[in-house]
Amino acid sequence: MEVVMKIQILTDSSCDLSIEYINQHSDIIRVISMPIQIDGKSFSDDFGETSDLKYFYERLRAGAVSKTSQIVPSVFEEVFEQNQKNEVYTIYIGLSSQLSGTFSNAILAKNIVEEKLGTSGFIFLTDNMSGSIGTAISVMKAVELIKEGLSAAEINNWLEEHTMNLHHWFAVDDLQYLKRGGRISHMSATVGGVLNIKPVLTVNELGNITMFKPVRGRKKSIKLLVNQLQQYADRDIFDKVLIAHGDCYEDAIVLKEAISEYWDESKIIISELSYTISTHVGPNMLALSFWGVDKRETLV
Numbered sequence: 001m002e003v004v005m006k007i008q009i010l011t012d013s014s015c016d017l018s019i020e021y022i023n024q025h026s027d028i029i030r031v032i033s034m035p036i037q038i039d040g041k042s043f044s045d046d047f048g049e050t051s052d053l054k055y056f057y058e059r060l061r062a063g064a065v066s067k068t069s070q071i072v073p074s075v076f077e078e079v080f081e082q083n084q085k086n087e088v089y090t091i092y093i094g095l096s097s098q099l100s101g102t103f104s105n106a107i108l109a110k111n112i113v114e115e116k117l118g119t120s121g122f123i124f125l126t127d128n129m130s131g132s133i134g135t136a137i138s139v140m141k142a143v144e145l146i147k148e149g150l151s152a153a154e155i156n157n158w159l160e161e162h163t164m165n166l167h168h169w170f171a172v173d174d175l176q177y178l179k180r181g182g183r184i185s186h187m188s189a190t191v192g193g194v195l196n197i198k199p200v201l202t203v204n205e206l207g208n209i210t211m212f213k214p215v216r217g218r219k220k221s222i223k224l225l226v227n228q229l230q231q232y233a234d235r236d237i238f239d240k241v242l243i244a245h246g247d248c249y250e251d252a253i254v255l256k257e258a259i260s261e262y263w264d265e266s267k268i269i270i271s272e273l274s275y276t277i278s279t280h281v282g283p284n285m286l287a288l289s290f291w292g293v294d295k296r297e298t299l300v
Contacts, residue, residue: 007152008083009142010092012071012102013045016132016244017139018271022047028143032075034102034276038066045275056275057247057283066279070102076109084113084122089152091124093138093159095131096207103127124156127163129207132277133244133289134168141238141291164294165237168203169212169228170244170287171221175199177282178209200224205296212299218251218286225288226258232298237291239267246273246285255286 011017012032022029033044038059043051045068060066076092083090097103103125110123128138138159145155172178178201198221202212215221229241241263245252252270259268273285 005151006086006088007146007155008088008090009139009146010079010090011135011139012094012276013047013274014095014100014102014132014276015093015135015139016271016274016277017136018269019047019049021140021269021271025143028146029139030079032071032079034071035069036066036275036279037069038064047274048272051275053272053275054247056278060278060283066275068276068279070100070105073105073109073112076106077113080109080113080123081117084117084119087122089122089124091126091142091152091156093126093128093135093142095135096129096203097127098129098207099131099203099209121153124152126156126159127207128159128166129163129203129205130166130168130289131170131203131209131287132168132273133170133242133271133287134166134203136244136271137238137240137242137289137291138166140240140242144238162237162291164205164296165234165291166289167228167232167292167295167298168287168289169200169225170202170281170285171198171200171215171218171225172281173198173284174282177280202295202299204299210299221286222251222255222258225255225286226262228298229259229288229290230262232292232295233263233290234292235263239264240290241268242289243268243270244273244277244285244287244289245270246278246281246283248284248286251284251286255288259288 009029013034114120197214200212204210
């Protein structure tokens with residue numbers, strides 16, 4: 001009798017998957033909440049299930065400063081150890097190690113658990129060199145690979161081998177949020193703050209956020225996002241496209257309608273940013289993620 005490997009995809013609230021998708025795949029996916037602070041209060045990011053995400057955006061627009069904290073190693077240790085004792089393989093997929101120290105904490109926790117239990121091969125960590133919805137679409141691909149019957153090691157290898165095929169493009173309203181979190185330079189933030197510039201950014205081959213092109217107005221930024229999909233997407237790698245928005249659902253619909261001229265509409269998924277990512281990009285961010293050609297070819 002064939003033994004089926006039990007695999008859990010572990011991610012965190014920076015992934016910006018929709019809560020509906022997470023709940024539909026709760027037998028496979030586990031999400032760790034990141035700590036959030038705003039207006040002197042602290043809470044865990046649960047994608048708005050127990051708190052008001054709309055109110056959070058209102059506070060950001062009013063000038064309130066939100067902060068996030070890394071997931072500490074002990075949180076990962078608990079999950080890794082519990083899964084390993086239950087003979088469940090864990091694949092952690094999180095933000096680029098260049099964007100958050102959380103990935104380093106996961107590495108530390110893995111080493112501690114493996115030394116404590118005296119075993120290895122149950123915990124896999126995937127640095128996908130991407131941001132929020134790049135992480136989300138990586139999780140979605142991993143779920144598909146589980147259903148195809150691949151082992152945890154094979155899934156981890158596939159994700160690592162296709163790191164450069166993962167695209168994450170996004171347009172923001174105000175670069176000051178990224179500057180505040182140290183994700184971009186002061187000069188880049190200044191450029192984006194004038195003349196109705198809606199900068200389109202990407203995550204490069206090193207896993208860092210970089211300015212791709214400054215464009216004027218939301219219509220032009222949407223057009224550029226669609227153009228990136230047309231030029232570089234490869235549906236043979238993965239036939240789904242992910243759109244994420246920061247409280248600008250109408251813009252996400254415009255983007256979806258434009259993409260649907262080239263892509264099966266049923267394969268285009270819209271999700272809303274979590275508290276975690278909204279903290280660092282601000283309201284009105286619009287993002288697009290897909291699998292395609294080697295992204296190093298697109299950044300020359």
